[in-house]
Amino acid sequence: MQVTVEVVGEETREVEVGDDGTYADLIRAVDLSPHEVSVLVEGAPVPEDQPVEAPEVKVLRLIKGG
Template sequence: MRVTVEVVGEGTHAVELDEPAESTYGDLLREVGLNRHEASVLVDGRPVPEDAPVEAESVRVLRLIKGG
């Protein structure tokens, strides 16, 4: 399963999930180099738990912390 991950303000990534039934939204965050403490995954504009199984083909990631 291929998931499009848009990191708001930083770009878009195509992530290929080998085991979609076992993959979580937290796995998607790790694939784009982020963790649950610094970002939230949004599906249809609503946050989803990081341990929920991936069911969407497109998600947005909102970074909560950004260095500066």
């Protein structure tokens, strides 16, 4: 399944995820850690261990270096 992953304020990527892929797999595919982000589907947070069902997700970084 092809998923559009938008890292809010940074970039948007197309990511291929298998049938048993989770939102944590999407996070790792964009080189982020599940500990530093929240995944949003239609504006609502989803658990990182949930199977991917949405064709588009937003990843919101909770920690940003500076």
